[in-house]
Amino acid sequence: MTVIPSEAVRLVGYGAREISDGEVLFVGIGVPSLAALVARRLHAPSSVLVYESGAIDAVPPVPPLSTGSPSVVEDTGMLASCLGVFAMLQQGSFDLGLLSAAQVDRYGNLNSTALGAYEKPKVRLVGSGGAHDIAVLARAAVILMPHDPRRFVPEVDFATSPGSYGSTGGGAVAARGSGPGCVVTPRARFTFEAGELTLDALVDGVDESTALEGFGWSVPCAARLGQLTPLSDSEIAVASDVLESWGRDAV
């Protein structure tokens, strides 16, 4: 008898799988941080978690509420400055950036700045933080998103960070990183084929229409649609534990 894990457990568990052991990670708060903590406790014990506040090789005993929270500082190898951490990002020292946002679109543009028109927003959000910098400077980036139809739109209201097609505002300036390589939701994994969000693999027990339920456009499917290996008991246990110590909604 298999129990299907909650969407939160799946998002964090499958998100963690995008991380390989030994990688240097630029970690945002919320789901990205939870996924990194899960990976570190399972298959990626020597991954290095870096928070934009300046904490390098942090092992937060509880998932932090902010990049500068006490738990980020409690067990960490180094406290640098923001400049020090971003300098290393620009230098190309980070293997992977983990991102999330209020909206993602068919090209992987992310919006955390405003819903509605930028000049007169319906809902003003928090802004880029380090997200734009991570998206263009980390060697690779993954996007972790809850399955919420309002968050998947054909075109974001404001592209806080550019998607897989990269530059529109930068003119001749090339991004140093390869940009977002995939999107993970609790129901599926997506890649970008010729720059466009493409359904790549389904979570066990989820069909295509459930994976794309509520998306505001017709999402192409990979020629050979894959199936993600179900989360193991230990993946489920660790993801549940990390979510419990976080104590907030992840999806």
Place this chain on the structure above:
Amino acid sequence: MESTSKRMSLAEAVRQNISDGQVVFVGGFGQCIPFAVGHEIIRQGRKDLTLCRSGADILFDLLIAAGTTRKVIAGYVGNPGVGLAHAFRRAVQSGEIEVEDWTNFSLVLRLHAGALGIPYIPTATLIGGDTPDHVDVRSIECPFTGEVLRAVPALRPDVAIVHAQRADEDGNVQLFGLTGDTLDGAFASRCIIATVEEIVPRSVIRQMPDRTVFPGFRVAAVAHVPWGAYPSYVDGHYTRDDQAYSEWDELARSNERLSTYIDADIRRVEGFAETMSLIDKQRLDALREARRRLPELSQGGGI
């Protein structure tokens, strides 16, 4: 050596150094957010300020709610781990305040250029998407390699407000733990106002000069304000009051509740110590108990 003393009351420090319409860098990243200085700015009725820093916490929300602010220059304005900064959100939606939306890195670079005393700095960020179209970033060719980069202009705030563990009378400030962009922002500023948990003898500072982050000659005023960063945290003194950040989320959803709070707990009190006296003592004791211990601080009579 009385003539070199930078020590004064917080009220005096704000009166002498912050005027309407100025650009204010707000120090503290997670840790050491200068809430006490923010309260004093509100009490003294400053207005039309421009607030800047990379990642801005709920002190921005408070200063905006209290009507002190005309413009924000930042990479992020929110309630970290909780959600949106509601006073900021409403003020931007209604057009009451103006925002310059940088990224955290590019804003730190602008401050760093200011601290270096140069007019701009090249970078490889601010490329693509809509963010670069709404700020003054330009392309530039490297004179050595020909590589095309982005240039961001230096930011030189009029005044920086910071909080730290300790300082001496001369204004030599020592900060332990996370600093984030505080040092770049303060050195970019023309004037630095510091509040500290402790004023210590010069000899204590001089035992550990490597921990001094601002030299006295760059500091205009230093004021002794215990709990001056509450509800953020100060290593060695008290931990973060996460509950207060959640409570702010509730409070800030309503303009009415906000103005009642600001009137009662900030405007109508004599100073920050009185605001702190309104908070349950057991709650503060627990925050002090849960602090990160810093053995270095105890050398020389500290905690």
